[in-house]
Amino acid sequence: MMSPAASAPAWDFDDQAPAVEVAPGVHWIGALDPGLRTFDIILRTANGTTYNSYLVRGEDGVAVIDTVKAEFAEDFFARLESAARYDEIRVIVLNHLEPDHTGALPELMRRAPQAQLYISKRATAMLKALLKPRDDRPLTYKTVGTGDEVSLGGRTLRFLHTPFLHWPDTQCTWLAEEGVLFSGDVFGCHHCDARLFNDLCGDFRFAFDYYYAHIMRPFKSYVVDALKLIEPLPIKLIAPTHGPVLRDRPRRYVTRYRELSTPSLAERIDQDERSLIIFYMSAYGSTARMAEAIRAGVEESEGIRVSLYDLEGGEVQPFVDLIESADAMALGSPTINGDAAKPIWDLLSSLAVIDLKGKLGAAFGSYGWTGEAVKMIEDRLRGLKLRVPVAGLRIKLIPTDEELEECREFGRALAGALVRGEQGRVIDFADLG
């Protein structure tokens, strides 16, 4: 996953440079990875990333918050040694156990065996999988949640339980005395700049939004839960595990998360209105006519906003945004050589970044001789955990008036399933599709 070092730009930064003080008694002891171009296979970065780790000094000892990717352990330990002795380390906090933050953990535990590990309540199984404890090498740790705290003498670390941002184990740590939030991957981004602070770095706003879109977006409801804990804090500095340290107007980034986690469609569409999007591809106009008749059937119902889009005329990304805010989608495709048209699959393979829970799906299409596309789309919709409440509709070649009425009826049935899905009603398991 790492690009060759030769491709890395020259940086006016000494890998062995000492720790950087980010707040009184709080040091950055992380590592820079300017050569990285692809993170975790799926994320691209145009100028690398950073693995941020922090050291907090109290009167009675020192805490290390998160570590770095294993390949960068040497830089991490050099910086740590410039700010503290290993025998001073009383506390190691792991806000997130992914290997890019725990790569140096085993060696840190070897060098500071007296330090107590603090992890979230959901992190135990991952910690064991990571460190592989044995009977002769037992593992001791403390699990913490919101309201728990550990004192370093004059300084207290308080924990916030913020699961699924973006793994089950994730948490944030709050240093109240300095107003510093150690946020883990929350408010992070893949942007490497040796100047470290957000007011000194290059413009990384796109990297911040891109990171949110790929890492946090599938867990928006958990972001909202976490923001309820984070927003009331008098934050002076946000110390994330990737990208710039946010010291200049840190609350802007909290606000940005709130904006990104609020459905845009809900602002324009009445809260009581349900939204259904119909997407289609059509070679000779038959599937398009089906789509229009289905829309007409849906429109007979009150309280449903229906939208119709020809996939041939749009890009995938805005359609993904639309689906995220919609309550249901219907996909229409002709069958070409035994398969649905490629733009349908392009759309259906781009939905991993959004939460599809609770949405309804439906499939329809005209065909010439075999007609497999509708069933294949339905299977994919079910695979994505959508409910498919109305059996797919296939029509051979050009729809007749009677067949167009079938399409309207299909639309009415879909609208009925959408309206019936209202809260409070008992649904039969067999109707879940």
Next chain:
Amino acid sequence: MAKAKITFSDIEQTVNVPAGTRVIEVSERIGAGIIYGCREGDCGTCMMHVEEGWNNLTEPSVLEEKVLRENMASRHDRLACQAQILGDCKVKPA
């Protein structure tokens, strides 16, 4: 076949299911907020809290008990991918 009602309190939805249905089969299709990982009782991601009808779910297996312990489960927490519905109950994400 015997039937039972399961209520997902986070989305205020109740589903009438055949007795013996696993919670995972219902919650994913209805769109409840329980999140799944391995789906085979190992990762603990799908931990849910049983608000009512604790005794109306199948007994946890030894393996499920172990995963619940490792994830610091409270008394009425279960794994949604393992628990089967035998009678009326009410659950929410843990």
